[in-house]
Amino acid sequence: MSLRFNPDILAVPRMRNMVSKEEVQAQYGVEKVYRMSYNESPLGPSPKAIAAMQETAVSLGDYSDFSDDRLRQALAETFGRGLSADHFVCSTSGFEALEFVGRAFLQPGDEVIVSHPTFGVYNRLARMSGAKLIDVVLQPETFAFDVDGILAAVTENTRLVIVCNPNNPTGNLLTAAQMERLVNGLPDHVLLVADEVYFHFVDSPDFPDSLQYVLDGRNVVIIHTFSKGYGLAGLRLGYAIAPPEIADYLGRLQRGFHLNGVAIAGGLAALADQEHLQKNVALVQAQKRWLYGQYDRLDLRYWPSETNFMLVELPGAAELVCQKLLSYGVMVRPAGIATMPNVLRVTVSTPDGNETFINGLEEILRQW
Numbered sequence: 001m002s003l004r005f006n007p008d009i010l011a012v013p014r015m016r017n018m019v020s021k022e023e024v025q026a027q028y029g030v031e032k033v034y035r036m037s038y039n040e041s042p043l044g045p046s047p048k049a050i051a052a053m054q055e056t057a058v059s060l061g062d063y064s065d066f067s068d069d070r071l072r073q074a075l076a077e078t079f080g081r082g083l084s085a086d087h088f089v090c091s092t093s094g095f096e097a098l099e100f101v102g103r104a105f106l107q108p109g110d111e112v113i114v115s116h117p118t119f120g121v122y123n124r125l126a127r128m129s130g131a132k133l134i135d136v137v138l139q140p141e142t143f144a145f146d147v148d149g150i151l152a153a154v155t156e157n158t159r160l161v162i163v164c165n166p167n168n169p170t171g172n173l174l175t176a177a178q179m180e181r182l183v184n185g186l187p188d189h190v191l192l193v194a195d196e197v198y199f200h201f202v203d204s205p206d207f208p209d210s211l212q213y214v215l216d217g218r219n220v221v222i223i224h225t226f227s228k229g230y231g232l233a234g235l236r237l238g239y240a241i242a243p244p245e246i247a248d249y250l251g252r253l254q255r256g257f258h259l260n261g262v263a264i265a266g267g268l269a270a271l272a273d274q275e276h277l278q279k280n281v282a283l284v285q286a287q288k289r290w291l292y293g294q295y296d297r298l299d300l301r302y303w304p305s306e307t308n309f310m311l312v313e314l315p316g317a318a319e320l321v322c323q324k325l326l327s328y329g330v331m332v333r334p335a336g337i338a339t340m341p342n343v344l345r346v347t348v349s350t351p352d353g354n355e356t357f358i359n360g361l362e363e364i365l366r367q368w
């Protein structure tokens, strides 16, 4: 008798690193590498968070707090609005918060509705549980969500509708009015997952108030992370916000000592330093406007974005331009939209990084 491998797990590929900054530096002999391909934050974490983590590191010999109580309490106080610690469940990343939802609600044969082009991890999550992915694609060109299409695709097997808001990679919103129609239109057996990991960067007044749906006890789970606005991508810390019954159910998937003590200390200190968060957001907004101006100057079409990244269209294959930009020390990536091979996804970097990217791009376009 041989080992029995779960075919649903075999169906998902292993996560692999892309080329590292160090490899680019060594291969192209560039002094500095700007990674504008992972949607990380230009400022990185609050110095206060770094200090708190350093201080806590000496206690890594001990198990951390068993529960995430302190962090959940601090999150509730940060958001206010009458949210309590019971509305939160912490995880070792936004990825994991999404995985909690998948493991908690999906069984083989269930259906998950998503809208491509979007974050690839939703496919993984569905496949891993043997669930079927139903794709209600975004409108071509505008990338607008098709709420009627989503509602029409719901069957008695639908368990989750996942909306990435604002969406990765397109940067646009499911608007407040669309969210209202979706929440009210979904039957009771469907959970709406609002992946809002980029919410700090949203500028538009059209962004839905998803917290209100949670407070109203609707079937809504919001996914957040410390990776983006708080600049702590390497720490691996995220959380879900949901009505207490759902949050408690998801929390049952945590292991003992689930979060490490350094992550808890870093998260608490990051929450306490809202000034640093605002600095990061302001920098992203200003640099985004600067990049838009450069695209206008270079006569490139781009899609204004509610996130810390945006899509820009080139006269030729994005893949090739990504390759060429490596020799300038700039890492960007194609948007990954099958019908739009010339579209690049660019993470907003520091002023230095953005300038290096634009200078490199301009040279490449000149030689095209």
Ligand SMILES: Cc1ncc(COP(=O)(O)O)c(C=O)c1O
Pocket: 038, 039, 093, 094, 095, 096, 119, 164, 168, 195, 197, 224, 225, 226, 227, 233, 237, 238
């Ligand atoms: C839409 C979306 N959701 C979730 C995540 C996961 O973030 P993390 O696992 O770093 O918390 C990402 C990361 O890029 C993302 O783009």
